[in-house]
Amino acid sequence: MQRKLAWQFLYDMTLARQFEQAAAEQYTQGNIGGFLHLYPGEEAVAVASLHAAEASDYVVSTYREHVHALVRGVRPAAVMAELFGKATGCSGGYGGSMHLYDAEHRFLGGYAIVGETFAIAAGVGYWLRMNDLTHVVLCYFGDGAVNQGTFHESLNMAALWKLPVLFVCENNRYQIGTEIHRHSAVPEVYRRASAYGIDSRRVDGMDVVAVYEATRAALQHVRAGNGPYLLECETYRYRGHSMADSGAYRSALELAELRARDPLDGFRERALAEGWLVAADCDEIDSEIDRVVADAVRFAADSPQPTDLGASVYREPLDLYGGRP
Numbered sequence: 001m002q003r004k005l006a007w008q009f010l011y012d013m014t015l016a017r018q019f020e021q022a023a024a025e026q027y028t029q030g031n032i033g034g035f036l037h038l039y040p041g042e043e044a045v046a047v048a049s050l051h052a053a054e055a056s057d058y059v060v061s062t063y064r065e066h067v068h069a070l071v072r073g074v075r076p077a078a079v080m081a082e083l084f085g086k087a088t089g090c091s092g093g094y095g096g097s098m099h100l101y102d103a104e105h106r107f108l109g110g111y112a113i114v115g116e117t118f119a120i121a122a123g124v125g126y127w128l129r130m131n132d133l134t135h136v137v138l139c140y141f142g143d144g145a146v147n148q149g150t151f152h153e154s155l156n157m158a159a160l161w162k163l164p165v166l167f168v169c170e171n172n173r174y175q176i177g178t179e180i181h182r183h184s185a186v187p188e189v190y191r192r193a194s195a196y197g198i199d200s201r202r203v204d205g206m207d208v209v210a211v212y213e214a215t216r217a218a219l220q221h222v223r224a225g226n227g228p229y230l231l232e233c234e235t236y237r238y239r240g241h242s243m244a245d246s247g248a249y250r251s252a253l254e255l256a257e258l259r260a261r262d263p264l265d266g267f268r269e270r271a272l273a274e275g276w277l278v279a280a281d282c283d284e285i286d287s288e289i290d291r292v293v294a295d296a297v298r299f300a301a302d303s304p305q306p307t308d309l310g311a312s313v314y315r316e317p318l319d320l321y322g323g324r325p
């Protein structure tokens with residue numbers, strides 16, 4: 001592996017881990033309100049798959065999306081300020097944790113409704129096809145979301161119209177407190193794609209290199225005009241579903257087993273052993289991230305509240321039909 005890519009993987013996974021830790025602390029102190037769904041344990045999925053994509057591709061994600069926005073290039077300060085509900089946040093402080101948005105980085109959200117992302121991604125894919133554009137939409141979703149009707153409706157249309165959508169399942173085994181074998185008749189998510197003739201595979205979501213390679217191959221398949229692809233990443237979240245959930249329905253043994261396969265520690269060890277990085281790189285990344293995250297929290301705390309709460313709710317209707325009704 002090239003040093004540059006290894007550096008990016010370690011940098012982004014470290015940023016992801018520390019950013020979410022800081023968000024948890026700020027939530028506990030009352031500086032972040034509403035729901036807060038964190039990503040520790042799942043970092044390899046967003047980091048690897050988004051590095052495999054092009055900057056010109058589009059991204060649609062769920063309410064567990066802080067890391068997707070960060071890897072996409074949205075400034076940590078703008079993400080943290082959004083979590084604080086501040087005017088300097090990437091959604092102007094109107095969205096909060098579950099509704100990050102950044103048009104410049106083609107990051108289309110941040111959606112709170114489970115299963116909402118499928119139809120939005122299919123819609124963007126349809127628009128790309130209509131306009132003969134070669135970009136791909138990466139659509140992230142959880143294992144629980146595949147039991148929503150929108151999953152089936154959207155996969156059907158995406159396959160029928162050969163839409164350029166890469167469906168990326170973040171299978172963290174749980175839909176809140178319900179384990180996958182209790183909520184899914186077919187717990188191997190990737191197998192569901194075959195119902196619509198969509199190619200798919202499953203990959204170890206705790207291994208950043210494996211996810212990167214699988215995503216590159218999947219994106220090649222989609223870009224070649226073969227229609228959508230579904231990539232299932234088997235991963236795990238260390239924390240509860242949200243800050244409101246202690247996650248007590250899981251055994252300490254299960255948690256320990258997964259922590260032993262930590263994507264961040266595992267990659268750091270491998271990068272040093274393979275000579276992709278040296279110890280000084282890791283130290284440099286750690287201290288740089290400490291600074292970036294502390295700056296992001298300070299920026300968010302010092303930023304003003306939005307002043308006009310109605311500003312982004314109502315707008316003049318678009319004149320789509322040249323004055324005709």
Ligand SMILES: Cc1ncc(C[n+]2csc(CCOP(=O)(O)OP(=O)(O)O)c2C)c(N)n1
Nearest residue numbers: 064112113114142143144145172174175176
């Ligand atoms: C349509 C809908 N039903 C229920 C909920 C409540 N809810 C929020 S997250 C969630 C679990 C989703 O689990 P999964 O898709 O596995 O994603 P994860 O949180 O594990 O990343 C549920 C049921 C919702 N937001 N939207």
Ligand SMILES: [Mg+2]
Nearest residue numbers: 142143174175
């Ligand atoms: Mg889940």
